[in-house]
Amino acid sequence: MQKVPPLLRLDKNNQQDYDPLVVSLGPYHHGKEELQSAEDFKLIALEMFVADSGHDVLFFYFKVLQLVNDARNCYFEDSTKKYDDETFAQMMLLDACFIINDIISRCKSGANFYITRYCLGDLASEIVLRDMFLLENQIPFWLLKFLMCLRCGKQEGEEMLNEFLNGTMFGNYKGSGIASRDKDLPHHLLDAFWLVLVSESCKDKPTSPKSRASNDSVCLNHFKNFGRCSNLHEYICNLPCFLWWRRSNIDNDSNTKKYVHCFRSATELKAKGIHFRRSSADSLKGIKFKSVPALTEQ
Template structure:
């Protein structure tokens, strides 16, 4: 089974443009497309930009030819049979140089000149669209080819190049100031040999930092009534939960959006965790409402294309991905983002950065993403379960309503305290009226 998969026809039938390149082809699947000729003509220039004036292109071709059998085996044989080894190696060299000039070893002066040169030849609209075409499942080249060229050009170890690409990808997706990725687990995929650039992108957004810079639940200094509420629910039985939703089936959710959750006392908040797994749910406490913490996400003109191809990658036969975290995240967000009010709420809470313009455009992005009703075995399943339990808990809902009614602004707090004070005075006055103090 080749590493570079084609997108299933079922997915392409919805909107095949989201799976096809707009300006540049990488690899053989879309090579030779007439509409991509503009950037294709630029590729020899990209090769010279990368190898420099003091190196010979033949050296780079020879290095690729040394791995040509592996490179061919990454694609469907029906496609690679159209090219000789020399033609295929030249395609790999040119495509890799376009990627490495756009997104490669970060040398400040050189990077600025490369961007300026590419802009001069292609224009800024085409230049920015190259990033979009890097997201496509069918538009990938073996990561080994990139490693070979970088090692030959810069004499850098393979491991350091992978780390550099992970760091730069992290900065691109999460706008990290230092671009550092923390290894969440000893056995995670960070630093390991990827099949292609799309795998680097996925591991960065999924396997990023997993710690919470905000206080954890057990670090809150206020009174935790969670255990008390749980015991009350167990004692009250059916009266504490909606009768018709007593059993939770794991795949059907009653809550439908961020504003719907807010009506039940569950408020959304930015988690500060730069990873798609940066989702935390904190149940109702006496001093604050329940919180759903979500990682912030840029939504721009390429978001739909990125997630569609990432879902296709997670469902591809040779991906070896067991935990479909990106698909689980998209499925979760489709529950939360239903109306413009939901987007507004998340935008005001700095969860969504909207680069599209209107909030309705963001809603449409998530509507266009199809998860094909895949069974959710990801990290988000437990979060949905906790939210659903809280959503149907009448005791927690009453507490949220009580807090909203009486503790949402200083005037209601003052009125409540004054009422309690007057009630205490009435009780004391009544007591002494019945039991007068002897002279």
């Protein structure tokens, strides 16, 4: 688990781009007083995770304790040596259950969704997803998948992780199964998010006229606002697909189904002589460039 290079932290104006605002995940920001409200909620998330699982808390705790050395090795030693094995295992379990509860709440709606929003508040619940994709705020993806599949079963656990990752980027788009891999798993959620962005598994996928029209509308909305983003983190935080779960969790109003993606204006690109057509691949690797000689004026 990497840390933000110290050079980037010299600019205090960018501090909010690197530090969690609501919840700490992993040891790097653990124990911060301003994040205590989420620490209290982690115990509730653990209870919801255990409920109807057929096991008690100790079952999951000892499963994590058996893997504690592997989890420690994912972080810089100086950030974990102050915790004994029992305390570190407890941290990993609580943090993983917090994330899993959030994923289940967004994918399945139900009581967990309303309990989470009631305990954290509407504003904090919106910011949680932003915190989950910070570089220094990660837990091992293999541990997250292990507990998800242990709780829900392998097939359902992987499906929910894939739905969450693809939904975060593409709205209700069903893409490649990053979480279904048996090897070469992403290191953490941020790494998984990046892999979804560059996945080539959907290359040249045929699309119906209806879906093409829908995708074109989404892309044009995305083009309109990209110029407002000053950096990649701001771009990611403003991806409206972060709110894709609103389509079923809040109400049935059509406004909750809109995705306001961010891309440079298509009109600006064309004005500069850059012409484009939509790719059939839902991946950043699906972009191809072709240089065309300029037309000679007669």
